[in-house]
Amino acid sequence: MKLAGVGRRYGLRKHWVLRGVDLSLPERSLVRVQGVNGSGKSTLLRLIAGIDAPSAGRISGRPPSAYVPERFPAAMPLTALGYLTHMGRVHGLRRDAAAGEAREWLERFGADAYARTPLAELSKGSSQKVVVAQALLARPRLLVLDEAWTGLDQNARTVLDRSVAERVAEGGTVVFVDHDPARLAGSPDVTYRVEGAAVREVAEHVPPGHGGVPATGPRVRIEAEGPPGVALPPELPGSPRTEQTSDGATVLTAPAPYSDALLRGLLAGHWHIRSVAVEEIPR
Missing domain, CATH: 3.30.70 (Alpha-Beta Plaits)
Known part of the structure; x- marks a missing residue:
């Protein structure tokens, strides 16, 4: 997948949130995106996931993708199981396969007890488990995670860590933002920083002697x-x-x-x- 000269602004008279972005996102790669609040990280992820269209430039080669937003609109008239089954269908699964995957992911995240609970009645943590599960159940080739770990308990964070590793190991591309600098430390193949409407590659610090092993965690x-x-x-x-x-x-x-x-x-x-x-x- 490639971004060539990509820019994004919200209105013709508005400032450019991103401009002149050139990126290549290869298969079997883990990509971290950094930047201060308001720098445009979420905008970049939305462009990569196909949620937003670029105001300038071109994006090509996007594979089947799934996206976890920073904020999940939980006020929908569906249960957790119903929502996940619906999203499985959106991702191209047959109904019985979608329902089976939905149940499996709810169990993996420790949320199977809430399968029949309306989304609007779920706690923030349980809602986050559901929105993460919807992105994983179809095993997308491109997985985009915007603060996906926020609100998850430790067991669910571990499940997500392993799921990210599985996506990459199976040839997928995972792009993520997380406020914790130790999140998957040492694992990303490349790290980008969003600053001043531009995106630049930065080196991830790994102390001598550690090789590809993370410095912490x-x-x-x-x-x-x-x-x-x-x-x-x-x-x-x-x-x-x-x-x-x-x-x-x-x-x-x-x-x-x-x-x-x-x-x-x-x-x-x-x-x-x-x-x-x-x-x-x-x-």
Whole structure:
């Protein structure tokens, strides 16, 4: 997906929120967007997701996408299950498949008890689980998240972290904004900053010796052994750092959200998993 000379303003006499934006968003990538409040981050995400049209420039190559807005309009005459089933249909799923996915995601987020509850009666946290679930249930190739973690409990945040890793591991593109600088730290393939109506790439700081492992937050440490003469599968999720043990095993270290996807990649390559541990990186 590409943005070429893209600009956005809300009215011919209004100032440009964004102008001259050139971006390339490749498949299998995690993209973080930073910027101060009011800088245009949400406008950029809405353009990427196709919610808004550019006032100038061109956007091409947008794959099937899903979007989690900063604010969810929950005052709709639908239950949580009804809304998710409807959104599944919008995303192209058949009704029975949409209903099945809706129930599965409500359960994963710990919100299955509210399946029959009208959206207007849900708490902010439960509403956020529903809006995140609607974006994930169709497994979109482009996932756009605007402060999607806000209001979620710790279990739901972990589910979302892992779901983001799964989307990237399966070849998708995920673009996100979050106020917490430690969110998925060390995982993004590229970070952009929105400032002065422009978008520029910035380097994410990773201390020497950590490789692709985040500077803070949990990481997974997997000890595995491959078949004789078989190399590690290419392009493993999470870009793990690797090292060899004295007895010939391989230790892989990656951001914890990638644990499930990384294990699947190793098992698909017929590697034997000796041990799995999640640890916090010392500060």
